[in-house]
Amino acid sequence: MxxxxxxxxxxxxxxxxxxxxxxxxxxxxxxxxxxxxxxxxxxxxxxxxxxxxxxxxxxxxxxxxxxxxxxxxxxxxxxxxxxxxxxxxxxxxxxxxxxxxxxxxxxxxxxxxxxxxxxxxxxxxxxxxxxxxxxxxxxxxxxxQDDAFFLMPYHHAMSKHGSDKPDLRISGLIHDIGAVIPAQLRDMLTSKSDPMVEAFKFRLNAPPKEVQKFIRKFMDSPEAEPFRSNADGAPGICIFDSTNPIEGLHIFGFEGAEKVKAVWETQSKLPYEDGPTFESNKFFEDGDLLIIQARENLPLSGGSTALGRLRIAIYKAAIAEKLIEPDPSLRYLWVVDFPMFTPDNESDPGQGGTAGFSATHHPFTAPQSAEDVDLLLIDPLKAKADHYDLVxxxxxxxxxxxxxxxxxxxxxxxxxxxxxxxxxxxxxxxxxxxxxxxxxxxxxxxxxxxxxxxxxxxxxxxxxxxxFPKSSKGEDMMVKSPSKITDVELARYHLALADDVSRDTSPDVGVVAEDTITANAIAEKPPTAE
The missing domain is CATH 3.30.930.10 (Bira Bifunctional Protein; Domain 2)
Structure with missing residues (x-):
């Protein structure tokens, strides 16, 4: 310091x-x-x-x-x-x-x-x-000082941004393309029998060959390992190139390529989208990067989807490679209409109940409306909470x-x-x-x-x-904490080491690890018991 x-x-x-x-x-x-x-x-x-x-x-x-x-x-x-x-x-x-x-x-x-x-x-x-x-x-x-923060429902955030913490600076929204792609392509993307197939498109400041080099480098990197090994299937990648057959969208076939382009051309502008950027991105141009991902066709839950995490990771990588101009603005919004409950997973302890789900935030959150109170008895996972996140x-x-x-x-x-x-x-x-x-x-x-x-x-x-922050291992490198418990302290507090825990007698070694936001880190949804 x-x-x-x-x-x-x-x-x-x-x-x-x-x-x-x-x-x-x-x-x-x-x-x-x-x-x-x-x-x-x-x-x-x-x-x-x-x-x-x-x-x-x-x-x-x-x-x-x-x-x-x-x-x-x-x-x-x-x-x-x-x-x-x-x-x-x-x-x-x-x-x-x-x-x-x-x-x-x-x-x-x-x-x-x-x-x-x-x-x-x-x-x-x-x-x-x-x-x-x-x-x-x-x-x-x-x-x-005059404009109110945007209000975004949880389901919209998850379906269009792939995250319950949307970054409004990222212009390429996620769209459902399952209805317009050929069955053969669907089978190539995933082994799931009835998948949801979604895609987003980024406009990069580079010709098709440079974009191809960039995305290949990214997908070969350790950062992309979670996406390559996705149990729902690896992502599909297209680079629009007007000089290639079917303009680089050959995996869709001629008819499918036209339908995919129409998905973007028929979108309506959302209130938080920049007008000129939206109009420009409605159409495909040389070098546009299209990422396709299949997932299980289940109600959205948790903090992010695989495609949402990939979208953020590619956006950050493109900025690092100077293919997207960094946006220094701060875009605040409220995310609302969260589900009261979320299916249990291995990473979050929840409340330790046996229902198979836990409170999305904490068990003290009130239902949003009288209808949601009724849903508690009929279908709790459909009940919404009167909760709001500032993002x-x-x-x-x-x-x-x-x-x-x-x-x-x-x-x-x-x-x-x-x-x-x-x-x-x-x-x-x-x-x-x-x-x-x-x-x-x-x-x-x-x-x-x-x-x-x-x-x-x-x-x-x-x-x-x-x-005096803790390292990524939870250590304070200045004072070398946490410190080992002595036998005297164990006795004083009526504690004993478990049989499978050996006492480490080696000297304390401090390891400082760089904390960076990786794809795996983005995937985690921390409990927010405010």
Missing amino acids: RFDADLRQRLQFRASIAAFIRSQLSARFTEVETPILFKSTPEGAREFLVPTRKGGYAYALPQSPQQYKQILMASGIKNYFQFARCFRDEDLRADRQPEFTQVDMEMAFATGQTVMNAVERLIKKIHLFCDQKFPNSVSVASIS VNGVELGGGSRRIHNAEMQKFIMRDILKMSQERIDDFSHLFSALESGCPPHAGFAIGFDRFIAVLTGRESVKDVIA
């Missing part, structure tokens, strides 16, 4: 933004610090446990202050905020640390829209503050929701829908007591402060805006 003036400047910038946020929120919100030593509850992410000298007992570090702030709402604190330290024992990557900071907010007698409006106003004020205070020292892209340039800055404020409804979700064990449900008895005492309707939000500062300063890794 002593020899990195840029890092010192970013830390000073971070401190200024924190002070500004505090000054803005203090007028309407009460800043309340909630405990760091909490208890283990199944919110959605893995926890860090803190053993105590009382044998068999441990604290858990909070994934978020979620339950405490809901109790505050039931205790007469109308509007709450804090700069909350949060802890999640998750796999690390460029935008994730085991401990991080949230600007945590909650509002009583508020709807989700009320909270979204408050957050949007705050974000715009922060940008205005940056324009005035840091015109030269820190380059922060300006945003419109900018493909980065999830934060999430929030309207909460369940009725104890019986909260118990019903955990017991009858998620099918959690009574033992795990009892872990939330403190929350039920608060709700039963009379709790107003409330909603909240949490901004990932580290990510936000990284976005404002144009950094891809949150490590670049933290004074």
